[in-house]
Amino acid sequence: MDKKVYERPVIIKQYSGLMNKFGGTTDQTPIKDIDGVSVKQLVEDFGSPLFVMSEDKIRANQRKMLRIFKTRYPKVQFAWSYKTNYLDSVCSVFHQEGSWAEVVSEFEYDKARKLGVPGEKIIFNGPEKSSSALIKAIKENAKIHIDHFDELYQIIEITESLNLKANVAIRVNMDVGIYPKWDRFGFNYENGEAEAALRRIVVNDKLNLIGLHTHIGTYIMSAEPYRLAAVKIVELFNKLIDEYDITLEYIDMGGGLPSNNTLKGQYLEADQILPSYEQFADAVTSPLFDTKLSGDKMPLLILESGRALIDDAGYLISEVIGNKRLADGRRAVILNAGVNLLFTSFWFKHKIVPAQDTGGFTENSSVYGPLCMNIDCLREEIVLPALKRKDHVVILNTGAYSVTQWMQFITMRPKVVMIMQDKTVELIRDSENLEYITSPEKLPEKLKEFSL
Numbered sequence: 001m002d003k004k005v006y007e008r009p010v011i012i013k014q015y016s017g018l019m020n021k022f023g024g025t026t027d028q029t030p031i032k033d034i035d036g037v038s039v040k041q042l043v044e045d046f047g048s049p050l051f052v053m054s055e056d057k058i059r060a061n062q063r064k065m066l067r068i069f070k071t072r073y074p075k076v077q078f079a080w081s082y083k084t085n086y087l088d089s090v091c092s093v094f095h096q097e098g099s100w101a102e103v104v105s106e107f108e109y110d111k112a113r114k115l116g117v118p119g120e121k122i123i124f125n126g127p128e129k130s131s132s133a134l135i136k137a138i139k140e141n142a143k144i145h146i147d148h149f150d151e152l153y154q155i156i157e158i159t160e161s162l163n164l165k166a167n168v169a170i171r172v173n174m175d176v177g178i179y180p181k182w183d184r185f186g187f188n189y190e191n192g193e194a195e196a197a198l199r200r201i202v203v204n205d206k207l208n209l210i211g212l213h214t215h216i217g218t219y220i221m222s223a224e225p226y227r228l229a230a231v232k233i234v235e236l237f238n239k240l241i242d243e244y245d246i247t248l249e250y251i252d253m254g255g256g257l258p259s260n261n262t263l264k265g266q267y268l269e270a271d272q273i274l275p276s277y278e279q280f281a282d283a284v285t286s287p288l289f290d291t292k293l294s295g296d297k298m299p300l301l302i303l304e305s306g307r308a309l310i311d312d313a314g315y316l317i318s319e320v321i322g323n324k325r326l327a328d329g330r331r332a333v334i335l336n337a338g339v340n341l342l343f344t345s346f347w348f349k350h351k352i353v354p355a356q357d358t359g360g361f362t363e364n365s366s367v368y369g370p371l372c373m374n375i376d377c378l379r380e381e382i383v384l385p386a387l388k389r390k391d392h393v394v395i396l397n398t399g400a401y402s403v404t405q406w407m408q409f410i411t412m413r414p415k416v417v418m419i420m421q422d423k424t425v426e427l428i429r430d431s432e433n434l435e436y437i438t439s440p441e442k443l444p445e446k447l448k449e450f451s452l
């Protein structure tokens with residue numbers, strides 16, 4: 001048996017709030033390995049901070065979600081939301097699982113093409129599409145989801161002047177009971193804007209209307225909004241059949257399903273309050289049976305799920321730089337990873353778990369990052385056992401939006417590895433260095449010399 005870790009005795013003032021109706025104990029099981037690979041070894045080989053992605057978990061998540069939807073609706077296609085995590089290796093795993101690409105910028109579009117995704121399997125969303133991006137996307141038969149009237153006119157101009165035909169859908173926003181409403185993207189359903197856009201599209205012989213799209217928000221915490229959204233989209237779908245004799249290929253219900261991460265305002269943990277993915281799938285798919293089509297003719301259901309498929313497949317390993325006592329007596333732990341690497345900690349209470357055995361005594365603590373900035377706080381309050389300098393922690397649910405929203409601020413971005421299904425570990429993004437960061441910089445001749 002390993003020797004117990006010695007902890008010096010401490011006397012601390014007790015604050016109300018530490019106990020709750022579920023008692024005061026905290027699960028202190030350390031996370032010593034990820035997918036069977038030891039955290040210690042990962043740090044020895046790749047340093048810290050270190051982002052770790054699990055190939056196994058990504059595939060399992062995608063397969064599970066596909067199964068949940070496919071058992072409820074016959075034609076389902078996922079499209080990986082690039083902005084959620086667009087590391088090549090991550091996207092490739094999704095493409096190997098059969099997912100198309102869902103992109104929201106020319107950069108993401110090019111990234112998907114470079115990886116080998118054919119144009120017709122790219123869904124091009126977002127409010128900003130440059131003319132060069134549109135020309136490329138039209139020529140490559142991408143599915144262009146129009147966001148607003150100016151974009152529609154821009155596409156009409158391009159198709160006219162270059163004599164091209166574009167595959168288009170419109171993004172529709174609607175009141176689904178979520179406030180504030182996400183009405184800044186797409187055409188509104190209730191005020192008739194969506195229909196007005198469709199009328200303009202169907203009379204244009206250079207525009208091939210192939211689908212309807214909505215994406216009602218992100219981290220949606222109940223299933224009902226999806227049902228409402230699907231009902232409204234199906235209404236538009238049927239109207240196109242009735243009034244214009246146009247049958248669309250697909251209905252794209254977007255993403256927005258929650259992950260197992262806990263929001264800051266949430267009292268209970270995510271898994272205790274969120275509906276199951278099965279309930280979400282019921283809500284999305286039930287109204288689709290009300291289209292005027294049946295059997296083979298039923299529209300393809302496209303889903304652009306992001307965070308729900310990747311959040312728990314990502315880990316951030318970080319090292320304890322030091323401990324300190326704040327003026328009010330609270331314990332503070334300083335880590336070598338901060339909000340620069342974990343932008344999502346502004347919204348989420350990421351779970352932080354020690355990576356080695358600890359003593360039994362826990363204390364309410366604040367967890368800070370390495371930046372010389374007051375806002376660099378990962379958790380204002382978390383119950384943690386004593387951690388000493390050079391100990392490691394594993395931060396959970398960091399797969400979504402962290403390696404895309406991370407900032408090169410004060411420090412450089414660290415390595416990202418993927419634990420493969422055969423338990424080998426592959427470096428999938430190297431750490432940045434001074435040369436990489438300064439390479440786009442230009443120093444004018446006149447500023448090159450100084451003497452101090």
Ligand SMILES: *Cc1c(COP(=O)(O)O)cnc(C)c1O
Nearest residue numbers: 081215218255256304305306307
């Ligand atoms: C961001 C985004 C997604 C993915 O959203 P999640 O909340 O991560 O599932 C899907 N579709 C569109 C249009 C998006 O902008």
